[in-house]
Amino acid sequence: MRRVAVIGVGNSRFGTRQDVNVAELAFEAVKPALEDAGATAGDIEFMALGSAGAGQWYEELIPAAVVAEYCGLSGAGLTRCEAACSSGSAAFFTAYSVVAGGVADLALAVGLEKMWETDTPTTVEIIGRCGYYLWEFHKFGMTFPAYYAMHATAHMAKYGTTEEDLARVAVKNHKYGAMNPIAQFQKEITLEKALQSRVIAWPLKLYDCSPITDGSAAVVLASEEKAKELRADTPVWIGGIGYSSDTANLSRRQDYVGLRASAAASRRAYEAAGIGPGDVEVATVHDCFTIAEIMAYEDLGFCGKGEGAKLLREGETEVGGRIPVNVDGGLKAKGHPVGATGCSMIYELTRQLREEAVERSRQVPLKKYVALAHNVGGTGHYCYVTVLRR
Amino acid sequence: MASTDFTLKSRPLTLAYQIPAGRTRRFWEGLREGKVYATRCPKCRKTYFPPAADCPNCLTPEMDWIELSGEAEIEAFTRIETQPASFQEQKPYTVAIGRMKSGVKVLAWLVDAELKDIRVGMKARLTTRVMPDGEPTYVFVPAA
Numbered sequence: 454m455r456r457v458a459v460i461g462v463g464n465s466r467f468g469t470r471q472d473v474n475v476a477e478l479a480f481e482a483v484k485p486a487l488e489d490a491g492a493t494a495g496d497i498e499f500m501a502l503g504s505a506g507a508g509q510w511y512e513e514l515i516p517a518a519v520v521a522e523y524c525g526l527s528g529a530g531l532t533r534c535e536a537a538c539s540s541g542s543a544a545f546f547t548a549y550s551v552v553a554g555g556v557a558d559l560a561l562a563v564g565l566e567k568m569w570e571t572d573t574p575t576t577v578e579i580i581g582r583c584g585y586y587l588w589e590f591h592k593f594g595m596t597f598p599a600y601y602a603m604h605a606t607a608h609m610a611k612y613g614t615t616e617e618d619l620a621r622v623a624v625k626n627h628k629y630g631a632m633n634p635i636a637q638f639q640k641e642i643t644l645e646k647a648l649q650s651r652v653i654a655w656p657l658k659l660y661d662c663s664p665i666t667d668g669s670a671a672v673v674l675a676s677e678e679k680a681k682e683l684r685a686d687t688p689v690w691i692g693g694i695g696y697s698s699d700t701a702n703l704s705r706r707q708d709y710v711g712l713r714a715s716a717a718a719s720r721r722a723y724e725a726a727g728i729g730p731g732d733v734e735v736a737t738v739h740d741c742f743t744i745a746e747i748m749a750y751e752d753l754g755f756c757g758k759g760e761g762a763k764l765l766r767e768g769e770t771e772v773g774g775r776i777p778v779n780v781d782g783g784l785k786a787k788g789h790p791v792g793a794t795g796c797s798m799i800y801e802l803t804r805q806l807r808e809e810a811v812e813r814s815r816q817v818p819l820k821k822y823v824a825l826a827h828n829v830g831g832t833g834h835y836c837y838v839t840v841l842r843r
Numbered sequence: 844m845a846s847t848d849f850t851l852k853s854r855p856l857t858l859a860y861q862i863p864a865g866r867t868r869r870f871w872e873g874l875r876e877g878k879v880y881a882t883r884c885p886k887c888r889k890t891y892f893p894p895a896a897d898c899p900n901c902l903t904p905e906m907d908w909i910e911l912s913g914e915a916e917i918e919a920f921t922r923i924e925t926q927p928a929s930f931q932e933q934k935p936y937t938v939a940i941g942r943m944k945s946g947v948k949v950l951a952w953l954v955d956a957e958l959k960d961i962r963v964g965m966k967a968r969l970t971t972r973v974m975p976d977g978e979p980t981y982v983f984v985p986a987a
Contacts, residue, residue, distance in 0.1 A: 471848075574926070574927060574928035585893075588893040590927075593938055594936065602921035603919035603921050603938070605921075606921060607963060652922075654922065702893060703940065703950055704892070704893070709918060
């Protein structure tokens with residue numbers, strides 16, 4: 454396998470983006486990513502597009518071809534990747550594999566989602582169907598907050614995690630969202646406000662849930678020779694990617710206090726990169742709901758099982774702490790355009806590793822220059838963990 | 844200048860799928876008789892709920908039907924206050940995952956219980972009910 458570098462990244466502003474259509478939204482990420490890489494659209498040999506809701510949340514059914522045409526990429530090899538909320542990582546993994554395997558020298562991963570073209574109950578319905586429709590939605594009307602709320606009740610019962618602990622995740626991530634100009638929510642919230650917000654699926658309240666978001670992110674990946682040829686000044690290397698999955702039915706899982714796919718994918722990523730959790734200096738984890746961030750700390754080995762809330766309470770996941778997590782605002786405050794999230798995580802970590810996080814206040818101090826992205830699809834149905842290093 | 848209220852309405856598309864249920868017919872008919880069936884592999888003896896017509900463990904394509912009964916222990920639950928579009932007529936509902944004595948787990952609504960009385964670890968009974976639309980379903984009720 455060849456070494457692969459990230460040499461260009463771009464990210465649209467996240468939020469309710471009814472000012473642009475889906476192709477125009479992708480363009481907002483593709484253009485800066487190509488410019489950052491010093492490449493042109495015609496240089497891209499292969500593009501993988503991650504999007505979960507094509508033909509559901511938005512009207513285009515073959516968005517890879519639509520986006521490629523709009524961004525001048527027609528002629529490149531194209532595919533769309535679906536791995537629910539980790540579709541962006543699946544696209545990144547595909548582009549990585551193409552370059553690492555020597556099939557192409559320059560590839561593009563694009564993450565894209567347009568979720569505000571349908572009304573909210575319909576959007577909730579489509580996400581809710583992203584489990585096992587036949588057995589868990591058809592008769593029981595499960596929603597995504599509900600799937601994670603079940604993990605919250607189990608985690609609270611087993612480890613004594615509280616509703617206040619969950620709210621603390623929201624407070625932390627909104628604090629960093631307020632420092633991130635691309636974030637959907639750029640204002641801080643108080644613990645009281647989070648705790649007093651309306652219940653969505655008990656014990657999860659409005660501020661425990663990531664929002665409905667439109668957004669795109671793009672990443673240019675290059676072989677070592679191509680990175681040199683394009684004179685990439687600060688290539689960020691892909692140390693390793695781990696992946697795993699779990700059953701479609703939540704009822705077929707071992708337990709509800711963590712995600713087995715996260716633990717397995719991170720083990721593979723650490724092994725591929727030749728590192729351990731203690732080497733990671735900055736991480737983006739999949740905080741689609743507040744409980745998910747607490748479980749991620751544990752599943753990724755940032756702390757022991759059941760110690761996630763303690764790690765958070767002690768401020769270890771803030772800038773200046775032992776392992777800063779989601780200092781871009783996370784899915785919670787930056788927003789969660791489902792298929793874009795995986796690529797947006799790579800955007801953030803690349804900028805952190807280049808020490809160009811937009812606000813210096815959220816730049817993590819680095820010694821080893823090791824970062825980790827953890828992207829979950831569904832309720833741990835899919836998982837991708839990526840280690841990046843400079 | 845771009846405007847957020849200048850949009851085009853797409854042509855509407857309404858989808859309702861005809862889902863084949865022939866290979867799990869025993870299960871769906873069982874619900875009408877007040878029974879909840881799982882499948883068991885005659886070769887490797889693994890039990891499956893939801894019922895699988897093929898064994899994912901040893902790939903045997905013919906399964907035995909067994910009735911699920913007795914008490915379950917609740918492992919996780921939630922109460923859904925914000926419903927999806929097709930459940931808008933429903934009042935908020937409680938969903939739980941219960942572990943049956945045989946080891947298989949079931950996800951279903953937990954009815955006849957107040958949220959404040961529900962705990963992880965509580966005992967519940969799996970039974971059948973008819974939904975407001977006349978369709979039979981399976982639910983948990985608190986154990987007496």
